[in-house]
Amino acid sequence: MLDHARRVDEGNYDKNALQGKILATLFFEPSTRTRMSFESAMARLGGTSLSVGSVEACSIAKGETLADTIRVVSGYADAIVIRHPKEGAARLAAEFATVPVINAGDGAGQHPSQTLLDLYTILQSMPIDKIDIALVGDLRYGRTAHSLASALALYDARLHTISPKGLELPATLAAELSDKGMEIIEHDDLNDVIRDVDVLYVTRIQRERFPDSASYFNVASNYRITPEHLVGARDHLIILHPLPRVDEIDPRVDELPFARYFEQSRNGVPIRMAMLMRVMQ
């Protein structure tokens, strides 16, 4: 998939590969990047996208089950991209759909298409095998971190985690990764590890996870990446973030050679073009 995305990125693809095909984008949670990049990918391949607009505008708001919605939409499109607030929603959708289903995020579960573009972005800078990567932020509810950590277990990567108390990587996921042979090292402070990592993956700490604004700001400020944190970092370090960011990365970091999050976001298009071709051709 990553090789395919690279070829697409280099312009080696049929611009009418998905002509006549229709993609349904069912987003029951807000999305900017994921949804737009799927729609952009579809358009670049000559296909069409359908969507329901907001959740309030669709039949789910009338009490229809997801299973029924999926059965209906299967008749309108050649593939479905779904984002839903419940974990396992995409798996349920796949059971009821008669067309391929792509998970674009299920609650605090997984976000596999983001992981593919994360891996593709890392690969643009270095081989993925045996990298040292630090995951910073909300690792408990952050689905991008879950999917990326699972994928990196295939690459013999060493995982460093830095997260606020209560927002650590879920114990069952950590145990599963350890069973696969992944070394996971927990740190209290980013400064302990910044000199030892090849990739710094920053995720958003969500305000709603805290009882009040004061405790959120207190914690969030301790996890904010500034140019001062990066003194002594490896020359080839790259900083990734699934975006949107709020306060996690100081805008001054954008000007440093380490920052790759906007390229990462752009990479969503070639990766999703490769995915759509895989499921619809």
Next chain:
Amino acid sequence: MKKTEAEENERLLVRRIKNGTVIDHIQGGEALNVVKILGITGTTQEALSIATNVPSRNMECKDIVKLTNRELSKEEVDRIALISPRATINIIRNFKVCEKKGVEIPTLIEGIVRCPNPGCISNTNEPIQSKFKVQPKGLCCHYCDWVITKDLTSYII
């Protein structure tokens, strides 16, 4: 051959049944959970006898469940293996043991256990049954990958 004290106690505690199912060698203290997992409620018509923490030759202590006039299917009894893998099932017809079998841990269990994850799609009004893969580490939710490693009985539906 003279019966052992344990066998004599067992005989006194639970009478023979004419027809039905005897579930023997249940792990001590788990009989009520076995009844629960089999879906046998207080509204059942069958006579039900339960003996708990009976001394046993092979186990420190065991529970026994006797259910009259009902023969449990293999699928039903295999559910028991989740909480009592050493249990044995005896199908009784006219006071004689016609079938005797152990329980096998199923690879997939559906509709018996609810997912503890409140965010799981299986805990909504969707037209699905809960589904768990039985793995060495515990029961893994088919939908959200949550793993139940302990207190399984508290999640029985």
